Amino acid sequence: MYGNRQTLRAACNFRKVLLIAINFKDMDLKGIAGCSIVTLALAGSLNASALTIEDYIAPGKNSPVAIKEMRPLSDGLTYAAISEDGRSIDIFEYKTGKKIGTLFSIDGIKGDLKIDSFDGYQVSDNGKKILLWNNVDKIYRHSFTAQYFVYDVMRSTLKRVSESGAQRGAVLSHDGRMVAYVRDNNIFISNLDYGTDKPITSDGEINRIINGVSDWSYEEEFGVVNTIRWSGDDTSLAYMRFDESEVPTYTFDNYKSFCDSNPLSDVYPSQYTYKYPLAGYPNVKVDVKVYNIDNRTTKTMDIPVESYIPSIEYDGSGSNLMVMTLNRDQNHLCLYKVNPGSTVATMLLEERSNAWLSPSIYQMVSYGKSSFVIGSERSGYCHLYEYDYNGNMLRQLSKGDWNVTQYYGKSAKTGCHYAQATVRGAINRNVIRIDAKGVVSAMNNVDGFESASFSSNMDYYVRTYSNALTPTTYSVCDSSGAVIKELENNAAYAAKYASAPKKEFLTVKNANGEEMNAYIIKPADFDGSKRYPLLMTQYNGPDSQEVANRWKMEGVYYLASTGYVVAAVDGRGTGYRSREWANSVYRHLGEYEAQDQIAAARYFASLPYVDAARVGCFGWSYGGYMTLMELSSANSPFKAGVAMAPVTDWRYYDSIYTERYMSTPQQNEGGYASSSALNHTSGMNARLLIMSGTSDDNVHFYNTLKYTSKLNYEGKVFDMMALAGFEHSLGMCNARVMLFRKIEDFLKTYLK
Template identity: 45%
Template structure:
């Protein structure tokens, strides 16, 4: 069922009901001009290459999904068309495709059409297997029209997928047959091979089945969510991509969502033998295991790496499980006095001679290599900085990683050779990331800084530039007059905090400007970075606003102590640091001291409500989009990671809840929410507004029917920022 629709009219509850964007504006809000800044298709061009296995060529979808062409990596010359909707063989034809996946040996494509979002990060679609050499196109399943999370076997002869009945099937492409791996799947009860909602959202995992390297077995996770409480929200007909079945009566979407302290899915590990068609259960020996966020095969079929966490998420155990014998033994452990950083279990890299993990055991996140028997081979990195990404080891023994070695504002890619010499392959200042070919013989660097849009450069294994793929020069000229970011620091409670400020077009020291403070503030996040962005903030600067942002305590890139000081006490230090920024701004000679507002989305919306209701806050207005208003309303994995359970920490949950502080709200408030937000439920907003009313207070409230947490599509993102601009025009200028 689609959750991404939105009707074209929004609802505003509070002082006034505005029937149109023009009426909503105080003064003139140029929505078309604003849209130029806030929609992705108006942003800098991005590059993503699907490398062929040898890394010497890559695939790219062309002509609006009608073709997939192969190009030479070195010179970008066209080589051949590997898929053309007009030249396929088989009983089915397609007009265009939404996307494709390449199998490990480069002989098969999985192409898909009619993709339909499920939650924010997952979708189902109608998949087809396409054999490149024969140009044959076959539906992946003759029984199940749509599939989710398909995964090809290494030899390209089988595809495992989950169907709408929540069961796993294996399609055998050579024979055109399929076999049921599971039969107990049931919606809102048993899910096989695909994570439940909580795992998708909080563990960033969208598929939970893995093929053995020799194609002999499929290992998978089963999620029994029978005892997990259900949550429902209404769906409406809408007028943008309308759902006509709800024309007279709203529909209901129901799914399992465990709020803090409630039961989670019971997750178990299994392995299916392709030859015998029998499934074995793999038992893990620790009774404290609550979560299994990752499974990865090692170099052989008898090595399955399984990452587990306890309920408090302060105990990480990695097991080496043998799917054939079902014996599992612990080969790695990590502990924390607060929480295990998600990177430690989300980024386990299995290599031929061992596995690489992240750990912040020294106070900073670094890389460590272990053998599959559990012996530590050694630390790959060290120092008072965070390593943020590991890219892998190349054929010559060199390995690459990304880090904040030059401060939290920057990201640098470093190569370490066999002798242990560390060489930065990207500039010290700015933000670089990379994607590597399967053989690591080529890689694409994405580099930008606050003044320079992304440049995509192809590099070879000697770290030499082969060619520039995209320089975004045309994009630069479109926004040549847009104001840029300036970085600064402030002090708060003895801590130095990083910030940026965007000053209005035509800025003059002798004038007084209103200010919009933007922040996200969530654990491990970063908004103050030396990376290109062009969005609503720059547009607001063209409308006479200063926009400022500070990353307070709890944010990332500065080591464990800075990030985890908020443990069991969310919102406390973040608010102190936002008030320090407020005080700093009020001291500036060019700031209108009584014209400072604050804005945030999601966790940023939560912190907006916390700051606006804090003692000593003097904001003139606040805008909160999709805010959490009590951690008791949010999901187990996220809320308990940082707060433990409400039973363990009742006072902390009370202190950290904006809904307990409505009587102290000190400025006009605009609160916005999507009615189909499966992440931060609209009930957060409704309960908060109800509490405001009980305290003889009120807020402007803007609802987006059928919209999820992202509030995007059908011009809605522009509506969010246009309404925010008109609200700030009223209260800040």
């Protein structure tokens, strides 16, 4: 699967749903009729001019300090984190927040085998072994190959997992004595006690059969990267087998960029070939297998698979497999308990929808010793439900007109459940406690974005918090939410960005009179007597969110600093509101979303400090698609727009994502026709800048070529930028900075 992927090493850090749209107008939103607004202020003494474009945009430079690779340890009292210099894994005590020891240090390795760096780690359940890896070579968004090592904590020595080449998806057994991994699409088990390294599968073949790790579509659309699971007693190994032999092959030219160490070596460009299922075409076929370590036999589980298996895990006892199946329309989910010995599957739970079931909801599942907790939107909002292993619902844990967005776990001591939820509105996230009586309370009753990493016994957690004007902070808290110690407040970082433009939240109405969450960013030197150009930024894909009360320094702030009013709204189809709000776009993507973006643009254009003759829009991926649909809409208010890596026809995008919201082209021919940007080019009367990476394995460059070919055919003038050798997220070199320089140059020409 990944054998010829080595030339595409770009880090893909952004989901397709991360798109940007911007509105430029001068606005004083206080007192505007029909809008509710929250204005946040941050004191500062620096001048906006002191911040460079790199400060706003460059990856690694525009982010606050973060805690590196934090892991709760099994004792419930401590956690591990990578040191600031990246050379050790230190142990910290929750109750004091202080460092009390070192779990691993590069400088402390004994023996002949040494390493000079590591990129990540996994600690065995008994704490005696640590799996380390380095020399990471990216495959897709999350997957990679690497060199793996096992560190013996007691002896301070290292062992290679394998001497026979890079590995993928390595997983340490619970007792730390074995490592399962994938090479050349086959699974191997490295027994550290005996020094053996043997395959347990032999049918793996590039672009045909994959064992243990997933294909492109499962990784991208279900977030499934690795399916290797050790049983609780380490006597068996479960995994998924992916048969992609019937999936059509996709090939594109792979041009080297000047980010490459040898950019002039490809006199003849190479080609990248992989399996990519387009909407309506054959998908990968999957099944679940279990390998017995003692007798070296493999059994196929007898599971009635409709189309997909988006999740496999062992239950809380580590003895039975819990397997989810999903039909191709993605509106019928079944959860099975599977006996690995007999292979018999028993259905415990069934979920249906009149539109689609969201992976982020049903994959919100935690398997305990005697029961499990799972998310469901059956009430119209995402809430938590507890079941026993006979399929009986014990109770609904949460309820209300808000959504649970993460489940953290249950305290065995108190019976309290902990989760993240939108109890203070869709743009906010709070850590909540649900007590044994079902009473829900916020641990910290404040607006903003809060998340938690709990200790293994749920007595402590590390709190991560930010809001639109406060960079991310980290602190250790007890189970009541009381702060024990502040770990990082990013004060120096906050001072650096104190003079950057500020984000303000409000609501605006769409054409139906429905309230939409929105934000606006004014220039740092905003003057209410002036009239500014407006840039609408957007993503607006199904279940997505752009308007969120969290810190995120990015390109839209830079554009605001250059004299634009930037605005965004989350229209119909977006997430974290009601299921009805999201489902409204089902089977006709692009229609209501474009209407809502246009309604918001007209509202912002009506403000006294916005010049209604200078309105533009910008989006990336799904947002780029929205730009094309908006510029081509009747009575569009946009004078210019920027589309980065857009889907231009849903028949050109992958089956899992597209069919979730559109069904197949065979089932919904009219919906695909009306949702195709290619079928609306005749209405394009604004100036367009369209951009794409030529090595984009997600939204293929073909989308842009098809669209621009249609514009050429119709005699329309446009601007285009191709980024040779770059992928979807533009994670290499200075690509993001250059992208926004190009956008700035384009907007100066057509909006200023």
